[in-house]
Amino acid sequence: MSLASKHVAVVGAGPVGCAAAVTLVEAGVRVTLYEAATVLPRELRASTFHPATLELLHRFGIVDELIARGLVAPRFAYRDRRRGQVASFALDTVRDLTRYPFRLQCEQFKLCDIVLEKLANNERFAVQFDSPVSGAVDHGDHAELRFEDGTAADFDAVIGADGAASNIRKSLGLSFDGMTYEDRYVIVSTPFELADHLPDLAYVNYIADPDEWLVLLRTVDLWRAMFPVGADESDDEALTDDACERRLQGVVAKPERYDIAHRTIYRVHQRVTDTFRVGRVLLAGDAAHINNPLGGMGMNGGVHDAVLLGGGLAAMLDGSVPDERLDHYADLRRRLAIEFVRRHTHQNAVSLSAPDPEARQQALEGLEARAADPDEARAFVVQASMLSALVEMRDELTEIGHWPEGTTL
Ligand SMILES: Cc1cc2nc3c(=O)[nH]c(=O)nc-3n(C[C@H](O)[C@H](O)[C@H](O)COP(=O)(O)OP(=O)(O)OC[C@H]3O[C@@H](n4cnc5c(N)ncnc54)[C@H](O)[C@@H]3O)c2cc1C
DSSP: OOGGGOEEEEEOOSHHHHHHHHHHHHHTOEEEEEOSSSSOOOOOOOOEEOHHHHHHHHTTTOHHHHHHTSEEEOEEEEEETTTEEEEEEEGGGGTTTOSOOSEEEOOHHHHHHHHHHHHTTOTTEEEESSOOEEEEEEOSSSEEEEETTSOEEEESEEEEOOOTTOHHHHHTTOOEEEEEEEEEEEEEEEOSOGGGTSTTOOSEEEEEOSSOOEEEEEOSSOEEEEEEEOTTSOHHHHTSHHHHHHHHHHHSOOSSOOOOOEEEEEEEEEEEESOSEETTEEEOGGGTEEOOOTTSOHHHHHHHHHHHHHHHHHHHHTTSSOHHHHHHHHHHHHHHIIIIIIHHHHHHHHHHHOSSHHHHHHHHHHHHHHHHSHHHHHHHHHHHTTHHHHHTTHHHHHHTTOSOTTOOO
């Protein structure tokens, strides 16, 4: 049977579901993408694409458009809130390893827009909005998808990319063990040009401070400032005009009030599910793992899942890799979620927010020393840009023909 006769359901039109859909369709599989919302969600959430992710998306011919809609960040920096810039890491240092030696500052919904535009007229692809899914059941040689309206449909496989509260994961009876950080994070976005007032400001800045650390990220139109919120402040209090104003005035004091374009608050976790595969049902992205956003590895790691699991699934469905290899892909992605994404994002959180001033100072001095040593700086960039995570998948990506030609890792 040809691959075009295989039909896979992808649940969730977030960045991970969209990346899984384009991976499968380009491999020759028929895909229906089910989304609970009535239109593509356009919340401001993740906004950084790492070089490794751009490399993985390169083969689908969508990266130029993503770059056109985003902002190229040639470096990222660590700062001390009082002293200014402490360490700056230029991504140019890995230009021999990747054709994308930069971080792309681009809202995650733009990837979804671009994928849906690309697949719009593809006869192997369909998207169904307003279709909340309640769960999935593995039947060995196929999977059943169940909808909240009580209907069900059979597919050759189902990919659950339905986010952190995943109904697919819950319906499989899988746990989501891990921890929740004490602080919540509030993100306040403003069009005010902070770079005119803070010397050496990069488009991506991690800023340590004994009283209140923060992250400053540039998107095309806005500066996004992310701050911790302690237990003594409720979500509603942290989102008031006055609280947002007070936090931004602490970054750059100015006589007029800030124009606040967007605000959101969320709880931060490190959680990974038991397995990313139950027979013909697979999990990817936030449905399978969630982590601290410091370092921007959650959405990126999810897109990496999508490309590897989608490609591995297509290869399994056409018989070019045996069924048990799909277990191997799923195990590899779970291992990387724990050993790479969880470890690095937690470390990023510790270096910014350690309550002990000496520990924080030590972390900053360590970063300063790394940035000053070209070999150390390059090694740091290879890891922070997730190129080292890509290398871990080299054999598996090569097996399904997805190793990005042009990367010389
Ligand atoms: C408020 C917030 C702010 C964030 N900010 C940042 C940030 O600044 N930096 C960062 O790196 N990361 C951030 N993250 C994390 C990042 O957004 C996620 O890692 C990323 O969205 C994961 O993509 P995904 O496709 O797996 O899941 P999602 O983007 O959550 O997409 C899941 C999709 O599935 C749909 N869906 C859900 N349930 C169902 C169902 N039952 N049936 C059908 N469809 C369903 C949803 O509507 C959604 O479209 C943030 C997360 C949140 C919640």
